[in-house]
Amino acid sequence: MATTETEFLRDYDPAKFERPSVTVDLVLMTVSGRTLRALTIHRDSHPAAGKWALPGAFVGIDESLDAAAKRILKDRAHIASAYLEQLYTFGDVHRDPRMRIITVVYFALLPEARFENLRTQSADRCLAKIEVDGTADRIKLFDGDGAALKVAFDHADILALAVERLRGKLDYSDIAFALLPTEFTLRQLQEVHEAIRGTQLNKPAFRRRMLDKKILKATGRFESGAAFRPAELYTFVPEKNR
Amino acid sequence: MATTETEFLRDYDPAKFERPSVTVDLVLMTVSGRTLRALTIHRDSHPAAGKWALPGAFVGIDESLDAAAKRILKDRAHIASAYLEQLYTFGDVHRDPRMRIITVVYFALLPEARFENLRTQSADRCLAKIEVDGTADRIKLFDGDGAALKVAFDHADILALAVERLRGKLDYSDIAFALLPTEFTLRQLQEVHEAIRGTQLNKPAFRRRMLDKKILKATGRFESGAAFRPAELYTFVPEKNR
DNA sequence: CGAATAGTGTCTGTTAGACACTATTAA
DNA sequence: TTAATAGTGTCTAACAGACACTATTCG
Numbered sequence: 001m002a003t004t005e006t007e008f009l010r011d012y013d014p015a016k017f018e019r020p021s022v023t024v025d026l027v028l029m030t031v032s033g034r035t036l037r038a039l040t041i042h043r044d045s046h047p048a049a050g051k052w053a054l055p056g057a058f059v060g061i062d063e064s065l066d067a068a069a070k071r072i073l074k075d076r077a078h079i080a081s082a083y084l085e086q087l088y089t090f091g092d093v094h095r096d097p098r099m100r101i102i103t104v105v106y107f108a109l110l111p112e113a114r115f116e117n118l119r120t121q122s123a124d125r126c127l128a129k130i131e132v133d134g135t136a137d138r139i140k141l142f143d144g145d146g147a148a149l150k151v152a153f154d155h156a157d158i159l160a161l162a163v164e165r166l167r168g169k170l171d172y173s174d175i176a177f178a179l180l181p182t183e184f185t186l187r188q189l190q191e192v193h194e195a196i197r198g199t200q201l202n203k204p205a206f207r208r209r210m211l212d213k214k215i216l217k218a219t220g221r222f223e224s225g226a227a228f229r230p231a232e233l234y235t236f237v238p239e240k241n242r
Numbered sequence: 243m244a245t246t247e248t249e250f251l252r253d254y255d256p257a258k259f260e261r262p263s264v265t266v267d268l269v270l271m272t273v274s275g276r277t278l279r280a281l282t283i284h285r286d287s288h289p290a291a292g293k294w295a296l297p298g299a300f301v302g303i304d305e306s307l308d309a310a311a312k313r314i315l316k317d318r319a320h321i322a323s324a325y326l327e328q329l330y331t332f333g334d335v336h337r338d339p340r341m342r343i344i345t346v347v348y349f350a351l352l353p354e355a356r357f358e359n360l361r362t363q364s365a366d367r368c369l370a371k372i373e374v375d376g377t378a379d380r381i382k383l384f385d386g387d388g389a390a391l392k393v394a395f396d397h398a399d400i401l402a403l404a405v406e407r408l409r410g411k412l413d414y415s416d417i418a419f420a421l422l423p424t425e426f427t428l429r430q431l432q433e434v435h436e437a438i439r440g441t442q443l444n445k446p447a448f449r450r451r452m453l454d455k456k457i458l459k460a461t462g463r464f465e466s467g468a469a470f471r472p473a474e475l476y477t478f479v480p481e482k483n484r
Numbered sequence: 485c486g487a488a489t490a491g492t493g494t495c496t497g498t499t500a501g502a503c504a505c506t507a508t509t510a511a
Numbered sequence: 512t513t514a515a516t517a518g519t520g521t522c523t524a525a526c527a528g529a530c531a532c533t534a535t536t537c538g
Binding site for chain 2: 526527528529530534535536537538
């Protein structure tokens, strides 16, 4: 194998070479009604001042990537637990203008109600509405008033990939249930699917498909406060309990 | 936001904190007949001496992750180009006993014939046969003589995840064609699918499904050297040419 | 001609979309 | 009663597995 001396040294003793910094960034997503939302934080200082960024932090030397993601969830979003999954690692050389930063991105899913604890009202953080441009390789963010938000760094690419991943996993995984409370109606489940896919679904076909999977258990209880006929509440049955 | 002083400093000036090393590792896969194979390299020195590991290298400070993957492909496997895709990032604290190393894993797919250039005969590298234990969360490696190979570090987990990813993408992506030469028979295509899935497929149903997708073009040419009736050769038509 | 594989036609069961229908609740 | 949504029954088209069949090539 022909390796140059530089390569040999780098492989032999990497401590002699400058190391990139490593961060974990979090795409914290939820569904409200038929819209997909993600937590973004306003940047007050340069670089990318005035733009909105995903929460993140540097990875500790004695901290696994999963642990770093949990820490960010807790410290930056004040959320004790959520469905967490690694999404992708972004490592372009100039993705951050300050220095070389490689970021391992996780996404976290949780039901809308779990955001109560979070001060989304405070001006510097926002559960931004995600709008997908057609074929899903481009997204736009909007705040509660419908104003477009500028996205910092490569975080728009990250959000687009997160939506793509959700779409891909929707049919064969349990991610939809991570976005719903313990008890939910079939209409709520359908709304989650529609929010992620960005299209409408046929009601009878959707109900049949979900019920045929045998992953739902009817509780016998019904939603309350509905203007009209209340729907039955279901719970999700994880595979291990089937 | 309540952050400790340590956290504040780490976020403010990460240069003051020790950084993990970052490597890129490569799962270089191919299919021969109905078996899935991956390139592994014998470790002569500690740690994990005598075990087999995936090719990898540290990421340069001015090198993107994709570029690092291409460099490893070229320098470590002497292969000019291949289908490359990021798989996952492994970052457990003690995954390497020497020091904290986070590794971004890519997989590379190429047809068996493209391995001609590579000296697989040399004793320190091996196109190991991958055998999947039942539900695909555990794998075993074997050399050409059928002897079991011990796998270094967490590389068995990495290989298992690579197989899982291939299985997940088989039906909706074009990965199978990255494992075949430009012209191939429908039987060869079916063998690739069977190698990845680990199950047999029904021939007429498979042919119909493939031809109905309109992603194959019949060349009018036929394989040669076959013992019996030669099959027609097809080429893959990428989406942009349809 | 015989062996072996290439390639086809057809039956059947499953599933998804479409759509019309009944059921139940609050006002 | 009315408005609005919950939930069901049924028709149809698409598709996959199974299996038997014909076709073609080499020796």
